[in-house]
Amino acid sequence: MPSDKIVRPRGYGLTAQLKKKQDAKFDFDLAEDCLTWMKFVLNDGDFTAESSSLPDTISAQSDLMMPLKDGTILCKIMNVVKPGSVKKINTGKMAFKQMENINNFLEGCESIGCKKLDLFQTVDLYEGQNLPQVINGILALGRKAQAIGYDGPELGPTEATENKREFSEETLRAGQGIIGLQAGSNKGASQAGQNFGKTRSIMD
Numbered sequence: 001m002p003s004d005k006i007v008r009p010r011g012y013g014l015t016a017q018l019k020k021k022q023d024a025k026f027d028f029d030l031a032e033d034c035l036t037w038m039k040f041v042l043n044d045g046d047f048t049a050e051s052s053s054l055p056d057t058i059s060a061q062s063d064l065m066m067p068l069k070d071g072t073i074l075c076k077i078m079n080v081v082k083p084g085s086v087k088k089i090n091t092g093k094m095a096f097k098q099m100e101n102i103n104n105f106l107e108g109c110e111s112i113g114c115k116k117l118d119l120f121q122t123v124d125l126y127e128g129q130n131l132p133q134v135i136n137g138i139l140a141l142g143r144k145a146q147a148i149g150y151d152g153p154e155l156g157p158t159e160a161t162e163n164k165r166e167f168s169e170e171t172l173r174a175g176q177g178i179i180g181l182q183a184g185s186n187k188g189a190s191q192a193g194q195n196f197g198k199t200r201s202i203m204d
Contacts, residue, residue, distance in 0.1 A: 030139075034138040034142075037154075039051045041077050041080050045079070061131045064131060064135075065125065072090075075104055077141075081152075085111060086104045089101060103122050113144055119133075119136075
């Protein structure tokens with residue numbers, strides 16, 4: 001008896017469309033820049049074995065995902081950038097321990113000032129759900145590393161710092177009596193005699 005159940009091919013529907021859009025955002029050159037930076041940081045922290053485990057080039061997204069999936073390399077990079085950021089790094093093969101490593105890395109990033117919106121979620125890396133966002137997170141760490149004084153290799157532009165100015169009360173009071181240029185000035189003129197548009201004559 002034939003079954004009425006509809007068998008849909010894998011990668012069907014909205015989920016597949018979203019995955020395709022995310023895959024299209026994956027920048028291989030940018031991913032390689034991030035990997036190169038991570039290798040240099042690891043070498044800077046004397047983690048040469050971990051550095052050599054990272055590929056030099058990327059031909060598939062899995063080339064980025066697999067070496068970072070257990071979170072150990074990310075945690076070690078975090079500790080090179082800011083020593084002591086990750087207190088414990090799990091070395092076991094159990095999924096929840098590896099995901100805990102990723103989460104500890106993300107918490108370390110936030111602790112030095114990375115914005116949560118710039119980072120990624122644990123499943124984005126562990127399950128490969130959004131690897132372009134993983135790249136964004138690594139870039140965010142690279143920018144913030146320079147801002148907090150890490151003097152190792154640089155990744156991306158230097159993050160802008162706040163230029164906060166302090167004014168004395170005397171200066172603030174003096175400024176209250178000044179009319180800004182945007183406020184305009186009529187220089188003593190009035191609207192008398194000005195006509196806008198056509199005039200209407202009233203005849204007796």
